[in-house]
């Protein structure tokens with residue numbers, strides 16, 4: 320075994336919401352491991368690709384809005400045209416830090432719809448779009464992003480937490496539907512992670528930081544790279560007999 324080989328050489332990955340935070344860290348790691356990487360986002364993707372191209376020639380920026388069927392279909396088609404396959408999908412795009420913690424009785428139905436459109440239906444749309452290509456290739460890795468809050472509960476974010484609970488369930492059921500075609504579906508569940516969007520959101524850090532830290536075994540702030548490492552595991556050959564599972568990357572706050 321070649322221990323220093325770039326472990327995703329020849330694979331093509333689409334990472335949604337990859338212009339910032341955890342998605343960016345995963346995309347950067349994939350590119351460093353030799354993958355062709357599509358930085359899919361609705362903002363910031365062009366700038367990020369300019370930066371990544373300095374070290375990784377096989378990255379491409381695409382505007383993919385996971386709320387829009389046509390945008391998703393066009394993004395997958397463009398990926399196939401440029402790289403010839405789509406082997407790895409990271410469903411990372413979500414509405415999260417922009418949400419203000421609000422008691423559930425005061426949450427607007429429209430906010431629930433907005434959250435579900437991206438966090439749940441966006442994942443469904445992306446999985447549906449890559450499915451024929453991964454099935455035909457008899458190889459695929461889908462990695463979904465949930466949240467530790469879906470296990471432990473937290474006040475003020477019922478719409479978001481419900482959407483992440485859906486992701487845990489979808490991961491298991493998608494794994495059963497895709498298994499015969501060697502498409503593995505797994506999930507990474509971060510705890511509070513200091514991405515740019517979270518660090519800039521006082522309404523989130525003020526509300527959750529002490530709570531998150533007090534329940535952690537590893538008492539330090541989590542970085543986007545901490546989560547990207549778990550995402551990479553599910554993209555790599557090392558997880559070839561693992562499907563329908565969730566790794567909670569939260570410093571030991573949740574056990575399951």
Ligand SMILES: NC(=O)c1ccc[n+]([C@@H]2O[C@H](COP(=O)([O-])OP(=O)(O)OC[C@H]3O[C@@H](n4cnc5c(N)ncnc54)[C@H](O)[C@@H]3O)[C@@H](O)[C@H]2O)c1
Pocket residue numbers: 335336337338339340341342359360361362383384385386410411412413414415416437464465466467508509510511512513514515516517
């Ligand atoms: N950071 C945390 O504390 C934390 C904790 C638990 C779970 N998570 C989950 O991890 C993932 C990444 O978190 P983050 O903090 O890096 O998020 P972030 O807010 O920094 O990045 C989310 C990205 O998604 C993109 N996006 C939003 N709507 C989109 C759409 N319609 N189509 C395509 N892209 C869209 C945004 O432009 C952004 O680049 C999310 O799924 C989040 O729910 C994060």
